Each structure stands twice: as C-alpha cells, then as structure tokens.
Amino acid sequence: MQDITVSRADNGVATLTFDLQGEKVNKLTGEVLKKLESVIDQLAVDTRVKALVLKSAKPGIFIAGADISEIDSITDEKDGVVKAEFGQAIINKLERLPFPKLAVIDGACLGGGLELVLACDFRLASDSKKTLIGLPEVNLGIIPGFGGTQRLPRLVGLQVGLELILAGKTLKGAQAHRKGVVDKCVPQAFINDEAEKFVSAMLSTGGVDALKRKRKKRGAMDRFWPGTSLVCWVAKKQLIKKTQGHYPAPLAALKVIRKTYQGNITKGLKVEAKAFSELVPTTISKNLVQLFYTHESLKKYTGVSSDIAVPSQVRQASVVGAGLMGGGIAWALSNKGIAVRLKDIQWGAIAKGLESAAEVFYKGVKRRKLSRVEAGLKLGLISGATDFSGFQSSNIVIEAIPENMGLKKKIFQEMESNCPEATIIASNTSALSISEMASDLRHPDRFIGMHFFSPVHRMPLVEVIPGEKTSPETIAATVQLAKRMGKTPIVIQNCPGFLINRILLPYVSEAVYLLGDGATIQTIDSIAVKFGMPLGPLALADEVGLDVGIKVTQILEQGYGDRMKSPPLFKKVVEDKELLGKKTNEGFYRYMDKHKVPSEKMMRLIKSESPNNSSYKPTTDVIRDRLILIMVNEAARCLEEGIVEKAEYLDMAMIMGTGFPPFRGGLLRYADQQGISGIVERLQQLADITSNRFKPASILIEMARLNQTFYK
Ligand SMILES: NC(=O)c1ccc[n+]([C@@H]2O[C@H](COP(=O)([O-])OP(=O)(O)OC[C@H]3O[C@@H](n4cnc5c(N)ncnc54)[C@H](O)[C@@H]3O)[C@@H](O)[C@H]2O)c1
Known part of the structure; x- marks a missing residue:
C-alpha cells in the first residue's frame, strides 16, 4: 500500500492514484510531494505511456490541499520561498510530461490540489456534493503558492480568476464547469466511464487541440492592457470596500496577478513565491490558521464528555413564536430536512414566519444554491398551528416568544403537558436565566437554552446553555441538532447575558x-x-x-x-x-x-x-x-x-x-x-x-x- 500508485493499461494510459495511507484525506505534504516527484520522473522516461489520468482512491476527497501544519511551521520568508518553489517545480514537471493529462475530480480539490490539476491538460469533475473546487488560501492569510495565481487566471480569464482567488471561493462541479475551471461536469455514478471516453477523445488525432477549442473564449478585456488594468482597478476598489484593507492576502494576490498575468509564467511563479513567502509568517496569517484549527476541532465537538451516548437524531421539531427568530429557526430546521410545526397565537404571525422562511429559500434559488423544487419541498416541511397539535411527535420544541420571564415560564409548563416526556424544551432567550426558567418544570433535565443570533440564516453561532439540572444527554442532543442545522454550537454556562x-x-x-x-x-x-x-x-x-x-x-x-x-x-x-x-x-x-x-x-x-x-x-x-x-x-x-x-x-x-x-x-x-x-x-x-x-x-x-x- 502506497500513498501514490501508478498503473499502466495495455493502451498506454497510465493512472496515478492518490491514497495517503493512514489519513482520511489526501494532502500535499512535503513527503507526498517528494514521492510525486519521483513518480513523475519515472513517467517522464516511460515511452510506453500515451496519456495520464490522475485520481484519488478516497471517497469524497481528491486532494484537500497543502498540509496546513507545514504552512504554519514556516516562520521566515526564506523558508517560505523554498517551500513554494519546491512545490512549483514538481507541478511544472507534471505539466511538462510529454503526453496529455486528465484529472478526474470526485471530491474536494482545494488549494494545492487544484494547483496540481491546473497543470493537467484537462479536468473532469463529478456532480457530487462533496466535489468542491477552489483556491481558498486567502482565508488563511496567504496566497496560492504552487502556481495557482498563474495558471487559474490564464485558464479562466482574468475576471473569473480574480473573482475566485481574491474571495477564496469554492465551486461545486457544475459551477466549476460554468466558470471554465473544469472541462466537464458529469454524474458521479458515470465518472469513470466519462473519464474513459474523455481519454479516447484526447488520444484521437488532433484530439487535445479539439477539446481545448471547445473551451469558452476569454473575454475581450483580457486581450489588451487597458482592459486588464481596468479589471484589476475595479477588483481593488471592491476589495478595499469589502475588507477595509485589513486583509493583505487578497491585495497581494491581486498585485501578483496584475503584474504577471500577461507575462512569462516562469517569472510569474517567482513573483508568486515571493509574495507567498512574505505573507506566510505574518501575525494575520498565523491568526487565521489558528482559527482554522479551532473551526476544525469544533466540527468534532459534542459539548459533553465522550462517555455520553450519542443521542438519536431529531426527526421532527416545533417552534413556538413565529416572529423574527422563530421564522428563522423554522427555516434553519426545514432547510436540513427536519419537519417543523410553527406555533403562534395568531395566524397572521405564522403567515409572516412562513413568508420570511420562503424569502430565504427563494434567495437561494436565485443564487442557484438550490432548485425551485427543492425550495418548495423544504418550505413544505413547515406547517403552522395556533394550538399544540403536532407537538406530540416533536423531539424538540424551541421557544422564541417575547423576552418575558413570566410569559416564557407559562408556555414551558404548557409544553410539558403537551409533549412526550422525552421531548427537549429549548429556549432562544437572549439573556434570561435558564435555571430560573426551568424552576417550575417537572423535567428540568430536558430543558436547555439554545440561543440563535439574528439573522438566523446568516449567523453561524448557537450558544447552548444548560441550566443547573439539564442532563448531559439533553446537551449532547442540542449540540448535535445545532450542527445538523449547519451552525457552530458552543456550550456556555448559564449567566446573565450568556457569553x-x-x-x-x-x-x-x-x-x-x-x-x-x-x-x-x-x-x-x-x-x-x-x-x-x-x-x-x-x-x-x-x-x-x-x-x-x-x-x-x-x-x-x-x-x-x-x-x-x-x-x-x-x-x-x-x-x-x-x-x-x-x-x-x-x-x-x-x-x-x-x-x-x-x-x-x-x-x-x-x-x-x-x-x-x-x-x-x-x-x-x-x-x-x-x-x-x-x-x-x-x-x-x-x-x-x-x-x-x-x-x-x-x-x-x-x-x-x-x-x-x-x-x-x-x-x-x-x-x-x-x-x-x-x-x-x-x-x-x-x-x-x-x-x-x-x-x-x-x-x-x-x-x-x-x-x-x-x-x-
Ligand atoms: N431579535 C433578535 O435579534 C433576537 C436574537 C436572539 C434571541 N432573541 C430572542 O428570541 C425571542 C423572540 O424574539 P423575536 O425578536 O423573534 O420576537 P418577535 O416579537 O419578532 O416574535 C415573537 C412572536 O411570539 C409570538 N408570541 C407571543 N406570545 C406567544 C405565545 N404565548 N405563544 C406563541 N407565540 C407567542 C408573537 O405573536 C410573535 O409572533 C426573545 O426571547 C428574544 O430575546 C431575539
């Protein structure tokens, strides 16, 4: 078993497969790059090879990027230049292999992963949800250092290249195809068949040129100096407006691209390596890398000690109070396929709550984040009531009525009488004491604070606040639900104002x-x-x-x-x-x-x-x-x-x-x-x-x- 393997078929098509041993994801560590170099060197002299296909054996992952801990370990510019130029040289070697190369991307292909496949002649992506393609380096306070600032804009044009690199945007397969990052997006189930067909087309006489001719022509702005200059000027203006100049990485990426876009790529790579090396040791980059680590650790966070049993998943939920927050919470639940009963004292409020959820769904449709049918189905998961009908089958009830202790305590008692014993009762209170709210309940162990922020569809944090008597199982189930809703839950101890x-x-x-x-x-x-x-x-x-x-x-x-x-x-x-x-x-x-x-x-x-x-x-x-x-x-x-x-x-x-x-x-x-x-x-x-x-x-x-x- 090896991290990188190469097989060669009788027709001369070699397949290079990434499968980092003992790791969940493929990443371009220094070690992996060395192995890749040796594999490329062997391929370069193998006269039997007619074409190369790059693949990953890991489900849902192509190459997730460079190794962030290795990036984090760079503390001076000299080291930064050495590391960038090392990766660039290997990717250059891949580009120079004397036969056509196709990358088959079924899963995350980010950062160094994308920089690697940009050196291939063609890229095929699957339509899987896990296929995410992009150069997110600016999110870590750096710029792509393995040729991304050079090859991506040259492939997709200056405007799209800047749009993707400066914002660190990631694209799904179909979007990547529309933007010209990949040559085709195909259904995941047929990706191997499609790859075979693509290789045949590549190997046919004049195939490579014919396939390249199919690509969208670059915009007129790209061809002349005044056009490129204008595109860069607009991009800079937008960047400054968005970041107030606080983030040097996108500005540096823009500078590198502006300087090198129409020039020689070898010189461009040098400029890129230098800019990368200047950013990587900065405090801003180190801060952003640390936040990345915290974000990753919170993905595994359960809010309780590891001996607490994993709670069963919430299938159905109720939300009480269909105002600003209740409508948002109902959206966040139904968006993840959870059926919601939305209760208020008046039908007018329920209609408003539904309207606000519908608005968010249809904004998603407009931005092509989901289809009209999907939006309709999700919205259909929310039903309204002015009584407690439907609460009997809810695994959780989230309260979002006005901030008044007496009012809230009263409704919690009503909920207790109308829900099964196992139902969790959660309050979205902004600041009232969770222990005090639970003080008259028969089962305070299943009562908890679940504090969302406004607007719910945009704000990622949920404060999960156990009261004095809340059980660990209730905490674990609430944390799990918040994560399922796409939020980042953090357990906060009960105190006025919470955290x-x-x-x-x-x-x-x-x-x-x-x-x-x-x-x-x-x-x-x-x-x-x-x-x-x-x-x-x-x-x-x-x-x-x-x-x-x-x-x-x-x-x-x-x-x-x-x-x-x-x-x-x-x-x-x-x-x-x-x-x-x-x-x-x-x-x-x-x-x-x-x-x-x-x-x-x-x-x-x-x-x-x-x-x-x-x-x-x-x-x-x-x-x-x-x-x-x-x-x-x-x-x-x-x-x-x-x-x-x-x-x-x-x-x-x-x-x-x-x-x-x-x-x-x-x-x-x-x-x-x-x-x-x-x-x-x-x-x-x-x-x-x-x-x-x-x-x-x-x-x-x-x-x-x-x-x-x-x-x-
Ligand atoms: N607005 C925010 O930014 C925000 C942020 C976080 C948390 N919160 C908290 O969320 C809760 C709700 O705030 P909001 O801004 O959504 O209020 P809101 O006034 O917009 O909505 C409250 C809804 O509750 C309904 N209601 C009142 N009594 C009810 C009852 N007995 N049964 C069912 N429905 C009832 C009202 O008709 C109204 O539709 C409050 O505790 C607030 O502190 C608000």
Whole structure:
C-alpha cells in the first residue's frame, strides 16, 4: 500500500492514484510531494505511456490541499520561498510530461490540489456534493503558492480568476464547469466511464487541440492592457470596500496577478513565491490558521464528555413564536430536512414566519444554491398551528416568544403537558436565566437554552446553555441538532447575558458613555470599524433595536451591578419611543433611502443628558481602547468563571456571534498580542480617568504577574 500508485493499461494510459495511507484525506505534504516527484520522473522516461489520468482512491476527497501544519511551521520568508518553489517545480514537471493529462475530480480539490490539476491538460469533475473546487488560501492569510495565481487566471480569464482567488471561493462541479475551471461536469455514478471516453477523445488525432477549442473564449478585456488594468482597478476598489484593507492576502494576490498575468509564467511563479513567502509568517496569517484549527476541532465537538451516548437524531421539531427568530429557526430546521410545526397565537404571525422562511429559500434559488423544487419541498416541511397539535411527535420544541420571564415560564409548563416526556424544551432567550426558567418544570433535565443570533440564516453561532439540572444527554442532543442545522454550537454556562451579550453589550454601552464624554456618533463608529468590527457600536444598536438592547443592558446591570450600569441615556430613549433604531427609521442615525446621517434628535438628547463641561476629551486611541478593552476585560472574566471552556472557543464565539475581526484572531488573542501587562496597565489608566467599569479582571492581573498568555 502506497500513498501514490501508478498503473499502466495495455493502451498506454497510465493512472496515478492518490491514497495517503493512514489519513482520511489526501494532502500535499512535503513527503507526498517528494514521492510525486519521483513518480513523475519515472513517467517522464516511460515511452510506453500515451496519456495520464490522475485520481484519488478516497471517497469524497481528491486532494484537500497543502498540509496546513507545514504552512504554519514556516516562520521566515526564506523558508517560505523554498517551500513554494519546491512545490512549483514538481507541478511544472507534471505539466511538462510529454503526453496529455486528465484529472478526474470526485471530491474536494482545494488549494494545492487544484494547483496540481491546473497543470493537467484537462479536468473532469463529478456532480457530487462533496466535489468542491477552489483556491481558498486567502482565508488563511496567504496566497496560492504552487502556481495557482498563474495558471487559474490564464485558464479562466482574468475576471473569473480574480473573482475566485481574491474571495477564496469554492465551486461545486457544475459551477466549476460554468466558470471554465473544469472541462466537464458529469454524474458521479458515470465518472469513470466519462473519464474513459474523455481519454479516447484526447488520444484521437488532433484530439487535445479539439477539446481545448471547445473551451469558452476569454473575454475581450483580457486581450489588451487597458482592459486588464481596468479589471484589476475595479477588483481593488471592491476589495478595499469589502475588507477595509485589513486583509493583505487578497491585495497581494491581486498585485501578483496584475503584474504577471500577461507575462512569462516562469517569472510569474517567482513573483508568486515571493509574495507567498512574505505573507506566510505574518501575525494575520498565523491568526487565521489558528482559527482554522479551532473551526476544525469544533466540527468534532459534542459539548459533553465522550462517555455520553450519542443521542438519536431529531426527526421532527416545533417552534413556538413565529416572529423574527422563530421564522428563522423554522427555516434553519426545514432547510436540513427536519419537519417543523410553527406555533403562534395568531395566524397572521405564522403567515409572516412562513413568508420570511420562503424569502430565504427563494434567495437561494436565485443564487442557484438550490432548485425551485427543492425550495418548495423544504418550505413544505413547515406547517403552522395556533394550538399544540403536532407537538406530540416533536423531539424538540424551541421557544422564541417575547423576552418575558413570566410569559416564557407559562408556555414551558404548557409544553410539558403537551409533549412526550422525552421531548427537549429549548429556549432562544437572549439573556434570561435558564435555571430560573426551568424552576417550575417537572423535567428540568430536558430543558436547555439554545440561543440563535439574528439573522438566523446568516449567523453561524448557537450558544447552548444548560441550566443547573439539564442532563448531559439533553446537551449532547442540542449540540448535535445545532450542527445538523449547519451552525457552530458552543456550550456556555448559564449567566446573565450568556457569553456574547455579556461581552458585546458593554461595547455598545461604552459607546453611549463616550457620547456623553463628547465623542461624536460618527467618530466612535468609524474608530470601531477601522479596528475591524463589522459595525460600529451605535450602528449596531440601531440594527438590533434600542428597546431590545436596553432590555439586555438592564438584565446585565441586575446581574453584574455597577460595572454594567445601563447608560441613563438609554432610559430617555425608551421613553421617547421614536428613537428605537432602524425599525423606527431613527436611532443614533436617521435612515434615508440609501444612506444614514447622525440623528439630530438623538444628539440633542445626548446634550441634554450630559452637558459635558469637563475638560476630558477622549482621543482616538482612548476611544478604541475603551470600546475594545471593555470587551477584553469581560471576556477574561468569562474565562476565569468557566463560562466557556477554552480561550479558543471564546474567540471563535465572538467571531461567529459578533463578527469580531477574524484577522485579529479573537479578543483574547488580541490581548495576548498586545501583551497582558500592557492591557492591565491601560485598563487601570482608564479606570482612573473614567470609572470602575475598567477595573482589571483579577485573572488579567494574575496573568500579568506571572507573565502568562491566554494561548501557548
Ligand atoms: N431579535 C433578535 O435579534 C433576537 C436574537 C436572539 C434571541 N432573541 C430572542 O428570541 C425571542 C423572540 O424574539 P423575536 O425578536 O423573534 O420576537 P418577535 O416579537 O419578532 O416574535 C415573537 C412572536 O411570539 C409570538 N408570541 C407571543 N406570545 C406567544 C405565545 N404565548 N405563544 C406563541 N407565540 C407567542 C408573537 O405573536 C410573535 O409572533 C426573545 O426571547 C428574544 O430575546 C431575539
């Protein structure tokens, strides 16, 4: 048994098969590349070979990419150039083999895998769901280093090449065919027959040229310098808009492609290797690689210890409350084939819930993510009710009614009487205590918090919150269901605000305190966005709705006292009722057709609330630190109290639940990179000039004393 085998048929067609021994996936490690080189060298001198077919023996995987741990181990540019040029040289050798080559892709063909097959003359892909093709390197803060920036744009044209490489997009077989990355997409069941036919066509006289002529011609923009220059200019503008310049890798890829697209590929490969080597040792790339590892480890996460039996799968679910969240949760369940009964007190609300689910499905149809029939079938899985009919066959009921303890407790008791004993009862509460909600239940062991984020179809995080009496089986089943719904669940211990709201709301409140200290709405938000946050805290408050946000700040104030005191301005806003954010067209901003301006009414309210006669004027650095360090301090406390198991999970939760900038690696990684003692010192300074809100968490003080970091 070998990692790479070659067989040769009587007709001269050799087949090279990848099957990394002892591994679930094929990857291009340094060792594998060496073996591949020796196989290619032998093929190069074998005069009996007329054509070569590249395949994988692993189901669902062609080649998943280069070995990420090897990429991660590169710590200087010199090493980066050596590694890139080593891979490039072997792939060049494959390209130069004196006979036509066909790659048969049935499964993931990503990064180095795609770079390898781009050196073949032709590519055939299966229509399997597992066939994913692309160059996702920018997601790890690097660029393709084995020729991807050279061969892909030359094959598919500049515009499509940039679109795929700069966004790190992956394509299914049919999409890859439409974009010209593969020559044909065929049903998985017939891929071997199709490969045989393709090889015959390749071997027929003039076959290779005839097959290449079938490819779509490249666009007119590709042929002349002004056209290519314009395409690159537009791509750069879009990139800057999308990333605010925080991610150097796509910009570097663009620069490499712009410089080398129309030139000699040998020179192009050198430029690519250099750019790759400059990116790979950067902190941003290392941060993104670490997040990739955490993401992978969360795929195996069960939320409980390994001796808990795997729960049986949810077949049917009910959702109570067909509002914004209930409609979204019903969509997420039916999208994965789970039948849903959607209950509300009024049919009008159910119709709205169904409409919002339908809208998401049909957007998917428009983007060709699913067919019209599939969308119809999925939507058909949701049925409505104003009573508890259908609840008897539900394995789980998810509650999403308004945030009111009394109302929720009442409905949980009704659910208990209307569901079988084994049914899990989950609440989507944003901040109410799970243990308190379960306190009147006969079976609190099957009660749990399952906190989705809005909009449900886009936000990947689910906080899974066990109460004091929740059983491990209930936790395991809830984690399993959330994963099946395509989400990333993380178990959070019950505390006011759970993890995300507990850390994020102080960011919003701090912005309001800053307004009181004389900073402007635009300055505060733009400093946060410049740091990398997807939205400034005040724009975020408007999105969520100030009434909703204020309720959570009040729960936090009750739970944590002075350090989370809800800003007095909030109380005025609620009284006003017209400044509730986007939903009333005015909050911190006034919303016009396509743009927003700071609300004058809100500014008057701020002035009347805080005349700000003091000489204290927060500078840019102070504003940034007040917004970010207030979160760091709370995150540290959460870790200290065991609200979340590990720093990695906390960082990932913040990225997935709030859009905290991935290039920074997470809040706690940011703290490590700034230096814990520096953070403590800064918090103390802020505490001295503002308030006790910034009193450093004891864990930070202790870590600074012992010179420790959150990550090894
Ligand atoms: N809106 C968010 O961004 C968000 C995010 C996460 C969690 N949550 C939480 O989700 C829950 C629901 O929030 P929402 O924004 O979807 O509210 P919503 O007001 O949009 O919807 C609530 C729905 O519940 C229905 N309802 C009220 N009483 C009911 C009852 N007794 N039985 C059945 N249905 C009833 C209402 O008719 C309404 O359709 C709240 O606990 C909220 O804190 C909200």
